[in-house]
Amino acid sequence: MTDAAYLLVHGNREYLLEPGTEFGTDLGVLDIPEDVAAGDSVETHLGTVFEVRELRGPDLFDHLERTGAPMMPRDIGLVMGLTGVSAGDRVLDAGTGTGILSAHLGRVGADVTTYEIDAEFAAVARENMTVAGVDEHVEVRTGDLTEELDTLAESDPFDVLTLDTGDAPAVVERATDLLVSGGHLAVYSPFVEGTREVVLAAREAGLTEVETLETIQREMDFSDRGSRPSTGGVGHTGYLVIARAP
Ligand SMILES: C[S@@+](CC[C@H](N)C(=O)[O-])C[C@H]1O[C@@H](n2cnc3c(N)ncnc32)[C@H](O)[C@@H]1O
Structure with a gap:
């Protein structure tokens, strides 16, 4: 398409x-x-x-072509709410994966530069941004973000940095070179070990307001027999570290 x-x-x-x-x-x-x-x-x-x-935001998760495991709508909601990302913000994102987070960021009018290390995934993500109608707001670059940090640190700073990769700590180490003062970092990690590394890197880098959340959601069932949390479905998706540049 x-x-x-x-x-x-x-x-x-x-x-x-x-x-x-x-x-x-x-x-x-x-x-x-x-x-x-x-x-x-x-x-x-x-x-x-x-x-x-x-096509509206939640439809992206159901209908865009999938590559890297896409971020779930509830986690996207937390990233958007806790970073306060808004129209005109410059956002640096990695890895693009399916591009669900990037597309949501683009839909609110943020200007997103997103890196995807896998060239085939990047090509799919570019097409997904077009299908989602956000290709004017989201630039998908093929490459390893960790290798672009020196160059990016020389460019205009970003308002928000969103990371969803195993090597996020290496980027977090450089977050103060990439973000405006007061700018937000949001790192999503599926495992607690990776999350701890992110927190330690954020502290070491001198980021402030470092906060870690486990993202859990319980769906409720209402039936004739009674009302209770659903016994099916996924409650846990991952951990989110939020921090700010000094
Ligand atoms: C979990 S997916 C990201 C999903 C994305 N947040 C979304 O909502 O669709 C992680 C992606 O990061 C890519 N990746 C891993 N390390 C990277 C790096 N250093 N630079 C750029 N992309 C990277 C992987 O190839 C994978 O596609």
């Missing part, structure tokens, strides 16, 4: 489709007009009506 895409929805069926494309479903073939817009309806050749919707 090369253009921003739309969701075509009928009941619980949802397809992410680009204007001017044709797509076969079990309910018939969808022929998406070039000038399709959110709010339109498109009929399959068998007469089933699909509603056309704009």
Whole structure:
């Protein structure tokens, strides 16, 4: 796909489709007009009506092509809320992976430079940014962020630094060279060992307000029998370290 895409929805069926494309479903073939817009309806050749919707943030997690394990919506919410990222902020991010976090950052109008070490993943992420309609806000660079730190430290400082890689501590060590005074660091780590390394690196680097959270969420079930936390699903996803540049 090369253009921003739309969701075509009928009941619980949802397809992410680009204007001017044709797509076969079990309910018939969808022929998406070039000038399709959110709010339109498109009929399959068998007469089933699909509603056309704009892609919204939570749809990114369900529909973008996946490579590196994407950050879950609740963790994205924490990163955005705890860093206060907003329109016009300069954000440095790694690794891009699927690009779910980058796309969310781009959707609020932040200007994101994101690094992905795997060239194939980077190519998918670029396409995902186009599909998500944020390619003007998100620049996906192929490369190892740890090797770009000297160059980046020479450029304009960033307002927010978001990291989701095993080698995040090596970047955290240089965070004060990369961030504006008061700028935020957010590091997501799936394991507590990596999280501890991040915290130690943040302290060593002289970052302030270093705070670590385990991201847990309990879904609630409401049935005729009673109400209780869901017995299924994933409660724990990882740890988030937040800190600020002095
Ligand atoms: C867990 S995924 C990131 C997911 C991403 N936050 C999202 O929401 O879709 C981690 C990615 O970081 C990449 N990576 C690991 N070390 C890196 C580095 N030093 N520089 C750039 N990318 C790196 C990996 O190839 C992988 O795709």
